[in-house]
Amino acid sequence: MSEPQRAKAPDAGEQAKVGVYICYCGGNISDHVDVEKVRERMETVPGVAVARTNMFMCSDPGQELIMEDLRQGRINRVVVASCAPSLHESTFRSAIARAGGNPYQYEHANIREQVSWVHHGQAATDKASRLIAAATGKARTLTPLEPLRVTARRHAVVIGGGIAGMRAALDLADMGVRVALVEKTPYLGGGVSRLVRLAPTGEDAAHLVTTLARRILEHPGITVHAGSAVTTFGGYVGNFTLGVSPVPGACAPAGETWPGGYVPGKGVLVPPSPDGGAITLETGVVVLATGFASYIPRPGEYGFGENAEVVTLPDLIQKIGGLEGQRGGTLVIDGRPIRSMALIHCVGSRQIPGIHEEDANGHLNEHCSRVCCTSAINTANAIREACPQTSVYELYRDIRTYGRGQEELYAKASGNRVVFMRFGADQAPVVQRGAPGSGHPLKVTVTDQLTFGEELEVPVDLVVLATGMEPGPVADLVEMLKLPVGADRFLLETHPKLRPVELPIAGIFLAGTCQAPMDAGETCNAASAAAVKAVSLLSKGYVELDPFVAEVDVRRCTGTGACVQACLNPGAIALETMDIDGRPVTRARVTPALCLGCGACVAVCPENAIDINGWTLAQYEAMVDMIVSDAVCQDSGAVPETVGA
Amino acid sequence: MTGVNPEFVKRLEPLSADLGSACFNCGTCAAICPLISEHFPRKMIRYVQIGAQDRIMENARELWRCLHCGLCTQTCPRGANPGEVILTLKRYVTSVWRKS
């Protein structure tokens, strides 16, 4: 494991000259906070060298104000008072860096989300003043920090061998990154290999999977560990260590051929991992491409499990395949003619609390599964075109053929005389046994919104449930890698727009349906996007990390070891023997790349010898002092009421 | 309970090529129709789509209120030609009357 290095020694001791910059935010702040008054007040705060305002501090001219003051040597610490730091802290840090300052000699005061949008009048102006004063209190004691540099292995582990994993692996390997692809089953292909023709463009799923898998297997930069799973995980960005072990029982049934042979419904068979037993992978980045699980209807849901004639859409697709030999007549499944069939949408998707029943674990799938409408319509078209004697009914809530070519598919289905019926979320269709003598084993009744709310009865031979996507079974990885999970139980990205394929854990990326339902094209886009982030991260050969880690003042440290005991990430801090003033002593020492920066050690040190860089206890105390101080504004003494409950 | 008969549309096929299958029941025709008559003409198109023959005959006289002005066809987002479907149904109903 490589040791992270500080690029430059901190340069402290210079007299603090704080520049305070207050943003109007185009009225967002200035409509409620008297910005000019606050600026006047800030000019009186000790340590403040300049105080300025701007309509949009984040704009180029706003940033230029700061940069110019830094360049002129008027200031050496910066406080910007504007919106939430999540939005623009990094903007201002990089402006400081561009002006030659240290980006960590910066403190942000949040006077929009936490002042102007929640308080009004004098109280808002006063609170803004105190918050900014507190920020200057902290800023005065900020020391320059340098990001930690960690050498990064030019290697990636991709977990999951579906199209997302294969796409990401190929992209990475083509960029000269060595890739280990870990797949639980003996097959490459994942969810796509369970399909036949992909909507709306009609590609052959087997062909797509085979094309990708062959390139994966032939690529000298990619090693496939099929039938294997990640069992241990450690390290940090640039230097992760993963233990990979064979999954017991994950081997292909006899008769299936490899390598490169395509097994319908399963994918391309891959030889077992060359190493056989458990191995350790050392890698720079990890791409998660663990895919999704198909929703299994509850027993009795639309008659599922109670009637053999009720099946799921994935099952139907498997059963009918390419509809070979079915041309011209009535669809036949398992020897049974299907003269009439109903496809019910949104099974296991778009569930609504109070209407739908939670599963045994109390979960509801409130999300839309995105692909089922198009998939159902695609299947209906295939059947109507091959078997015109088979009537197809689609019972839906909203038709979500959103993508390119999908609306056309829906129009085609109408032209193919697929009959669409629309039901309300609270008026689910009812599947029952057909009346004796009706000639059909089942009947579906639905209150059809398209037929003016009339109740319609459809005799059918088959009911198909368009089941949605659920999060895949990745509880073990979530636990091991400490992955964030959203309310929908899919893996949760840092921000859907700013960082859509990234996680708060640096060096781990999301690709495909482990994040949310997606179709094949969207999955490959997500995988390539994950790959580009990984490649960018690895392109320099090192990774820069936040410098907010614990640092021991060895002069104060007495080697009690309390910090070591309190540390939450074993190995991040340890007692060591070192020479101080020529004497060997026991002192605590931090491994910065492993330090989480949580501060558990700070609180327990009896000598106050440890602090988190950029978040020191003394800085918090300075902030509290400024908040309670009457120096910038006097309290009116009136008693606030309770509001906004 | 309204009966559904997917075979019904076959009886209309000899009368016209436009049988409203393209219709996705958006309701533009009903709202644009100068008659302003409940769900007309979508009502009739919908009954053709699901094959509700009884409902068509029950409401047959309504068909002749249609002005054949073509505004529904002009504004139909799916090119389903509602005007032509109504004309087709007039032909169908006329033939049923003549047979009876």
Next chain:
Amino acid sequence: MGSQTGATAQDKILLLATESCAYPGADSVGQAHASYPANVYVLKVKAPVLFPEKFYLDCFRKGIGGIIIMSCGEECPYEGAYKAMAKRLDRVYELMKEEGLDIRRLRLTAICTVCNRAFLNEVNQMNQIVHELSPPVQAP
């Protein structure tokens, strides 16, 4: 509206809000333009496990009327930090009692990034408490 009026120093409430959950949670209240008393000051922390017992007592001595630790609860990104801190707070409560401070002045809660309602409840409750109680220190 109550929040229009000012507050006395002793009314001030400190929120120690975790940067990954409660702090964005407070921002989310702002984004919703929900109003709450202006005597509430949010300080961003990586993890409140950082603060020793003394820090809380010092705050009260300086005149802070109430402190709410808004953590991530079970979702804490630092495994074990929440437990360690909860244990520490037990000791802080003991020390508060020794100093004659009402222990309702210090609360530990979990606030997520979108818990607007919970956030407002906590803040309003604490606001009522600090106004029921006399100031933690006598005004100079």
Next chain:
Amino acid sequence: MSQDISAALVSKETLKALRAERRDWIAGASALARENKKARKAVMDRLAVASATVPEITEATGLPPDTALWMVASLKKFGEVVESEKDGSFYRYALAAEAAQAQEA
């Protein structure tokens, strides 16, 4: 057009040529500026009396309501007019302090 625009680093000849070349645009822009000026004056005069809603401005100035609102919004953008209190289904608009002084003078 008597302003000295030598500041624009354009010779008199070039400028003359430009004026000839852009004659239609200049005519259009001048007409627009005159209209702007008239509408602006009407709105400012009305607001100098007292704050007003858009319907009140319309009544006083004879400008169509959408034009009155457009002018108020434009004047607001350049800080000459401010939004005042709500009045029923409308907001009142008033002269900004500086503009009010200038109007008086």
Next chain:
Amino acid sequence: MDSSKNAVFDAVVIGGGIAGLQSALDLAGQGYKTAVVEKDASIGGKMIRLSKVFPTLDCASCITTPKMAAAAHHENITLYTWCDVQRVEKDATGVSVSMIQRPRYVDIDKCIGCRKCEYNCPVLVPDTEQGGFSGRKAIRIPFSNAIPQKALLDVENCMLCGKCADVCPTKAIRYDQKPEPRRIAAKTAILATGYELSSVTGKPQYGNGDIPNVIDSLQMERLLAPHGPYGRVLRPSDGMIPDSIAYVQCAGSRDASMGVSYCSRFCCMYAVKQAMLLSGSLPLADITIYYMDIRAFGKNYEQFYQNAKAMGIEFVKAKVASLDAGQGGAVTVRYEDQTGEGATSRDHDLVVLSMGVLPGFAPGGVCPVGLGPDGFIQSVLPKLSPSVTDLEGVFVAGVAAGPKDIVDTITEAGAAAMQAAKYLTALSGKAPGAANKESSHE
């Protein structure tokens, strides 16, 4: 900004909207020299003009500005704004882009963005950046967070009075600037040319744009934006606070009779989003969304939609057949109440048309890239690599390849950058940062 007339890059990105910026950032992040060519006077595309974005409801400016600033300040990125692309040619040596630098009539190296010219200009013209609801001057900074923050003179509305030149502290006004041809060369290109909203003119059912208080969705974005024309939502005909606002979905999508039969994909969600923002800023207003199918398909979109329903926003399943001017500035909406009485009409104070999306760029004669029947750039590998076009080495990202929301656009922009980087690697045989040619023995 590099103002050299001829320059050579690794990659050129056509379009400086969110897609182009993300692609450029992802390429520049790997060390590739990248040019971004933008037809507008500022980068940021449509997104910088929005109020807030779904489903997180964060402020669009706050998300776009950092990316704009990051691109503007990136050492590997060169921006070309206010440029009209004339031709994109691809041959064995790479891509060459010929374009015309349109005159700003301002020396951008001198302009400091102080807006003195703007304050002193006597000509007010409808500001399209504000939906036309307020005026802008003939010379102005395009909008508050534009990048670059440089003035721009609209010469067609200039009377050459000389006021701006008089007040300019840096003497930056250049009345006699001329269009200048430029040519840049690169090894690969990404087309991120975005979209235009379809127009209400030519849609007589919806009034051809002549009915007061019928606006389009981008205009509503401006009304909702904090620095919008009125600073709040008002009815443009007379400044009334609207009590009842309606959304007309598919007002130019999924409608062959209006020329666009495809689904524009993000209108459902922006309507739901705007409805939510409206119910926040106008708590007493009734908000109705007329729709055919609510297409809330993305991550957390359905939950967002259900929240909107729970907030009391009314969803009416009907395609609006026509709009008419009603009494006192109201707009009459005709539709079929499908499970009720049938054909009916309702009056609203303000009606928003969720217009469809048209390709932002017609490559005909400009770039020989293949198009789909919908006019958007065609992907030749729509499943395995949607950013690959039929022109080798030319990739596509975002709405240029079909309607897409911001999330999907940003993801696709990353994917396009990945494919472009792979292409560059294959050309040079070496990836940035690779110690040696690991892939040479493939």
Next chain:
Amino acid sequence: MYNPRDIIEILAGNVRKTMSPFGVPKGMVNGWWKTEGLRQDEKTLLFTGLMYQFVPYIETATRQMERYEDTTWTAYLKYARYVPSTLSGLGLAMLTPAAEKEKAARHLRNIVKVLRASGTRFGYRPDLDEYSGILLYDLGDLDNFVRHARIVAEKLQKAGVRKIITTDPHTTYALKVLYPKYVGASFEVSPYFEALHLREGGAGKKITLHDPCFYGRYLELSNAPRRILGEIGFECVDVRESGLFTSCCGGPAESISPKLSSRIGSKRVQKLDATGEQIVTMCPICLNNLTRSGANVVDLSSILAGAQASASN
């Protein structure tokens, strides 16, 4: 509302027996041409389809029916088909005022006048000028429409007619679209105003044009009348509901429900009146129904002929 079944049977029976939907013999309605001195031997044939001529009779029938609509009398209509059609037709003819008949004839004479002023060469053959059968088509009686259309088409084909100038939208649509489609008979058909070239004579007057559905929408012929009006100096002030989006005058419903017909007509008139300009149309049915709904509406032919008159002064 009358029972459509009865109406269809009456009209179909009339057409079958008399070639006329109202049972009025052709010789009785079609006399306008006698004063015009029209040539018979031109290659291009003027073909009226008798629509203008029928309008006065339709008007009379509609007024009668309106009186009895929604009364118990409507039920007796089904017995009407047992009355000999010539008899009922004669009755209708007697009830129809002569002034109305003359007005209808004037429109056709105006059309002739402007065609001549434009230098268009055309002939007229009263023996070939027949009703097109369009009403049967509209009512859904495709069998009887096709039967009648075949007779008319054969007559024309036998006479060697290739080029036809029509005078109303219904006949134009029937001949241009329906005859080729259902009878396989194709002619070169164009309405009279399509190829006109006239002299300036409008002197900047403003008018509002009501596009008949068949012209504006089905045949997409709304530009042609605007072009010619523009050429002679009229300014068209269009309502939004024009051209492809024109709104029905209500006329087609008059055989089933005169009340519905006037309700729709009134709405249309309200829209057209909003421009405040003279309303002009070019369809006898529209002309009649809009007039009946209270509009001051004139036929395009009158405007064109009037303009020529003033131009030559």
